Amino acid sequence: MQFQQLLYFVAVAETRHFTRAAERVHVAQPSLSQQIKALERELGAELFSRARGNITLTDAGETLLPLARRILADADTARLEVQELAQLRRGRVRLGATPSICTGLLPDVLRAFHDAHPGIELLIEESGSLDLVRELARGALDLALIALPLPPSAPALTTVELLTEDLVVVSSAERPAPGGGGELTIAGLRDEPMVMFRHGYDLRELTMAACRAEGFEPVFTLEGGEMDAVLGFVRAGLGIAVVPAMVVDRAGPGLRVTRMAGSPLRRTIALAHRTDVAPPRAARELKRILLG
Secondary structure: OOHHHHHHHHHHHHHOOHHHHHHHHOOOHHHHHHHHHHHHHHHOOOOEEEEOOEEEEOHHHHHHHHHHHHHHHHHHHHHHHHHOOOOOOOEEEEEEEOHHHHHHOHHHHHHHHHHHOOOEEEEEEEOOHHHHHHHHHOOOOOEEEEEEOOOOOOOOEEEEEEEEEEEEEEEEOOOOOHHHHOOEOOHHHOOOEEEEEOOOOHHHHHHHHHHHHOOOOOEEEEEEEOHHHHHHHHHOOOOEEEEEHHHHOOOOOOEEEEOEOOOOOEEEEEEEEEOOOOOOHHHHHHHHHHHO
């Protein structure tokens, strides 16, 4: 099995077209097809179903695809690691973070990193923790800031706790305060219409679990948004939302913040990377700044 064969295989799997795949990897289409056939012979299984020009992955192809992507990502990381100069004058870091961390924590940290290492390219992936764990697993990220605990199905990741933050309830400043303006507990959210994040956000899972622990299902007026969208919907009076306290400081006017009484909701944020692959040098430097 050759590296180029895996590169060609992934290109065909993603484009579902041999000619477009050949254009992507800058090789003649007959050469690409021959290499795919050679790979299939070596593996002893067909990787694609070719029916009337419709290219689909076979079961063997579906099994190989995530492994091939990981191998290519690891090889790319190795290439960049070797190419880095001793003084960190070039390279890249692929960092994932939840939207609240991107808004609240990262701007100052990334500015400090960029000032120290202006030649390092920073690539930021903003998504929910569950999505970021999957991106780490397939080698698409070097580091990620995610919420703990990890899901049971998570791959082997090395995590270092970074901070624990309170979650607060935000509502429109033009609407009555949730809970009548008095102390607000989790149980007090029972009759409050909520704006809910999309699936894949740890905030969604945490809020849902807290409500269910109190014996009720939250009522959604709207669901499926990202952080900025959720705050905008709340500001417009569509409902309340549970968000990290650090987000509110940068959220702008029009929002009322209510802290939870009793046992407030909290979440722990950790810095994570794959256990089986050492992060590139530039990523290790960013990790040092984050943990410093």
